[in-house]
Amino acid sequence: MQNENMPNFLKKRAFLTPDRTAIYFHDETLTFNELYHRSVKAAGQLQGLGVKKDDYVGVLLKNHLDTVIILFALQLLGVTAVILNNRLTTAELAWQLNDSKTKIVVLEPSLSEVGNALKSSIASLSCVTNNQLFLMKSEVPIIQEEVDLADICTVMYTSGTTGNPKGVMQSYGNHWWNSVGSALNLGFIERDCWLCTVPIFHISGFSILMRGVIYGVPIVLHESFDVEKVLADIKNKQVTIMSVVGTMLSRIVTAIKDEHLPEQFRCMLLGGGPAPLPLLQSCVEKGIPVFQTYGMTETASQIVTLSPEYSLTKLGSAGKPLFPAQLKIELDDGSDAPAGTAGEIVVKGPNITAGYLYRPEATMEKLRDGWLHTGDVGYLDEEGFLYVLDRRSDLIISGGENIYPAELESVLLGHPDVADAGVTGVEDDSWGQVPIAFVVKKDGADVSVEELVDYCMSRLAKYKIPKAVYFTDLLPRNAAKKLLRRKLREWLKEAGLDDENFI
Numbered sequence: 001m002q003n004e005n006m007p008n009f010l011k012k013r014a015f016l017t018p019d020r021t022a023i024y025f026h027d028e029t030l031t032f033n034e035l036y037h038r039s040v041k042a043a044g045q046l047q048g049l050g051v052k053k054d055d056y057v058g059v060l061l062k063n064h065l066d067t068v069i070i071l072f073a074l075q076l077l078g079v080t081a082v083i084l085n086n087r088l089t090t091a092e093l094a095w096q097l098n099d100s101k102t103k104i105v106v107l108e109p110s111l112s113e114v115g116n117a118l119k120s121s122i123a124s125l126s127c128v129t130n131n132q133l134f135l136m137k138s139e140v141p142i143i144q145e146e147v148d149l150a151d152i153c154t155v156m157y158t159s160g161t162t163g164n165p166k167g168v169m170q171s172y173g174n175h176w177w178n179s180v181g182s183a184l185n186l187g188f189i190e191r192d193c194w195l196c197t198v199p200i201f202h203i204s205g206f207s208i209l210m211r212g213v214i215y216g217v218p219i220v221l222h223e224s225f226d227v228e229k230v231l232a233d234i235k236n237k238q239v240t241i242m243s244v245v246g247t248m249l250s251r252i253v254t255a256i257k258d259e260h261l262p263e264q265f266r267c268m269l270l271g272g273g274p275a276p277l278p279l280l281q282s283c284v285e286k287g288i289p290v291f292q293t294y295g296m297t298e299t300a301s302q303i304v305t306l307s308p309e310y311s312l313t314k315l316g317s318a319g320k321p322l323f324p325a326q327l328k329i330e331l332d333d334g335s336d337a338p339a340g341t342a343g344e345i346v347v348k349g350p351n352i353t354a355g356y357l358y359r360p361e362a363t364m365e366k367l368r369d370g371w372l373h374t375g376d377v378g379y380l381d382e383e384g385f386l387y388v389l390d391r392r393s394d395l396i397i398s399g400g401e402n403i404y405p406a407e408l409e410s411v412l413l414g415h416p417d418v419a420d421a422g423v424t425g426v427e428d429d430s431w432g433q434v435p436i437a438f439v440v441k442k443d444g445a446d447v448s449v450e451e452l453v454d455y456c457m458s459r460l461a462k463y464k465i466p467k468a469v470y471f472t473d474l475l476p477r478n479a480a481k482k483l484l485r486r487k488l489r490e491w492l493k494e495a496g497l498d499d500e501n502f503i
């Protein structure tokens with residue numbers, strides 16, 4: 001394949017619009033020119049450590065300015081950033097560092113202890129904190145004027161919801177096409193300003209950094225999600241777009257009470273997992289312009305998005321594939337599913353990864369003729385709108401009927417006393433499998449198993465009603481806050497089934 005080269009993204013942006021604001025973080029503001037020069041300096045410091053083109057460097061940093069500078073410095077040097085989730089345990093981090101054969105990591109000073117533990121388990125590893133790095137002498141860095149779109153810009157591990165995380169190779173082309181696809185869909189205006197409260201170590205956050213530079217619009221970076229700060233900055237910094245996951249959006253909905261978001265705010269991009277219908281409904285009532293999206297680490301963020309004009313008529317749909325992407329629903333025999341029939345969601349497009357790092361077999365299994373087999377189940381309606389049902393591995397088959405745990409969870413979450421809900425299947429002699437629900441009650445709520453079952457009865461077909469409901473204080477979630485249904489299955493295996501909870 002012929003190489004497709006483009007100018008280095010940040011260098012080009014700093015040349016085109018040097019004085020525009022690139023980023024707001026606390027009280028600091030950097031223009032694209034300043035961001036570029038600080039990244040060049042950091043590139044010289046990284047080079048001083050022996051880092052050079054085509055190396056892999058681990059990045060174990062939180063959301064702040066230094067992280068942005070270091071990530072762009074690596075791009076200037078043509079180095080692949082292995083972006084690590086700072087909420088992982090030391091053992092999980094060691095696994096990913098070994099898996100990616102990473103030899104050098106830039107980390108938070110507050111994670112120095114973790115760094116020491118990692119060094120003692122991986123002999124060849126060296127660690128440097130961002131503070132130490134920025135005190136070092138800067139060499140004149142060898143800047144890569146061009147990027148080959150096929151080159152690997154970042155390696156990011158999947159969330160590990162269904163098993164061990166896999167290192168996804170994300171090329172410059174993947175990030176470029178994701179930014180372009182997103183702009184063609186969400187529209188693009190010069191006064192756009194994107195609020196990033198999601199982690200940069202996750203594709204949802206990293207893709208915002210890339211879009212900021214590619215579009216030439218500012219981003220407002222927060223360390224983490226704080227609803228008061230979010231509402232204040234949407235107003236003060238004239239934010240127009242924000243990326244959220246469901247739990248963040250429900251906190252925003254609660255916090256704004258009867259008020260509306262400021263008029264310039266035009267897009268609440270909601271992704272990361274199934275969106276509970278009651279939440280979408282309350283956003284419609286409050287005039288919050290929700291764009292539901294579907295995407296994954298392998299698609300360099302969103303690949304399917306629903307515009308708000310369809311919020312009501314297509315409630316619960318994730319929308320249509322973005323302009324550069326294609327999507328179909330595949331049945332078990334490999335044929336295309338007709339409209340309304342559920343099957344595996346398969347996607348294709350220039351934003352899709354070339355594969356998993358050092359895992360040719362997993363790559364071959366998931367990527368066939370350029371089509372990524374997502375492992376998610378969904379269907380298309382007559383007009384081509386996608387409805388994501390659930391993960392294939394979590395599907396419950398009861399008496400020959402398919403039950404999608406996400407549907408039951410969504411119903412349970414609609415109950416006023418329910419704070420969180422998780423559903424999984426267990427083996428059953430008569431039905432093959434039956435659904436079991438785990439529920440976290442809201443503070444002070446006193447709902448009974450019978451009430452919850454009645455509530456489900458009035459909303460779901462009989463075979464979908466949970467056969468047992470267990471109350472618990474907390475559901476097992478991974479570092480990306482995704483529900484680990486496989487842990488629920490382990491809980492049930494360990495504890496055995498308790499007859500009292502059965503209906």
Ligand code: ATP
Binds near residue numbers: 160162165292297
């Ligand atoms: P792993 O692949 O290691 O099991 P993961 O799939 O959770 O982890 P991510 O790439 O972070 O890792 O998440 C992508 C997944 O999130 C999708 O494949 C899908 O299952 C789920 N998801 C994303 N958006 C939606 C959506 N709108 N509706 C339902 N599920 C979604």
Ligand code: MG
Binds near residue numbers: 159
């Ligand atoms: Mg996945």
